[in-house]
Amino acid sequence: MxxxxxxxxxxxxxxxxxxxxxxxxxxxxxxxxxxxxxxxxxxxxxxxWSRPHLTPRERSMLTITLLAALGHHDEMAMHVRATANTGASAADVQEALLHVAVYAGVPAANTAFAIAKRVLAEMTAGSSADGEGGQDR
Structure with a gap:
């Protein structure tokens, strides 16, 4: 570095x-x-991400929302996994994705909800929260 x-x-x-x-x-x-x-x-x-005004939780929710709206599904899944480290809850993800439905469209939110539901279930079942399975970014 x-x-x-x-x-x-x-x-x-x-x-x-x-x-x-x-x-x-x-x-x-x-x-x-x-x-x-x-x-x-x-x-x-x-x-x-290192700027002080927003918390990692807030940045996490913004990132998930933007990735869902733009259809970047692998990256969105990675950031849903990262909520284990940012403090964003499943309820936070749900609220963020409801915004996607209103502002980016129901089809984008429908796909995003399916991805988040799967990833959150994997996390609850004990899967790794380190971004495994997502892109190496």
């Missing part, structure tokens, strides 16, 4: 997604995607 944003970004990414997820992303990193991994660590995690 070359600067404070990298260090802060790596720490936040680990806090939200878990060490196992971040370690797996690092292991799977190649020369091709290394610049992207560095960009998201610095930009998304070191600049945006």
């Amino acid at each position: 070359s600067d404070l944003r990298d260090t802060r970004g790596d720490a936040m990414r680990r806090r939200v997604l878990g060490d196992a997820h971040v370690d797996r992303a690092h292991r799977n990193m190649s020369a091709f995607d290394a610049p992207f991994q560095e960009f998201i660590t610095r930009g998304a995690w070191g600049e945006v």
Whole structure:
């Protein structure tokens, strides 16, 4: 890590997604995607997620809502898993997805509810909350 944003970004990414997820992303990193991994660590995690005004719980709900609305299902599932680390509850996810229905459309929310329901059930059954099964971002 070359600067404070990298260090802060790596720490936040680990806090939200878990060490196992971040370690797996690092292991799977190649020369091709290394610049992207560095960009998201610095930009998304070191600049945006590390800002003090919103809590990780609030950022988690915003992220899930945006990913659901945009149809980024793998990323949304990963962030639903990360609620185990951010403090967002199943009720928080439910409320966020109801907003998706109103502002992004019922089809987007219908798919998002199905994904969240599956992921939350897996988490309740004891599955890993470290982002396993999602993209290595």
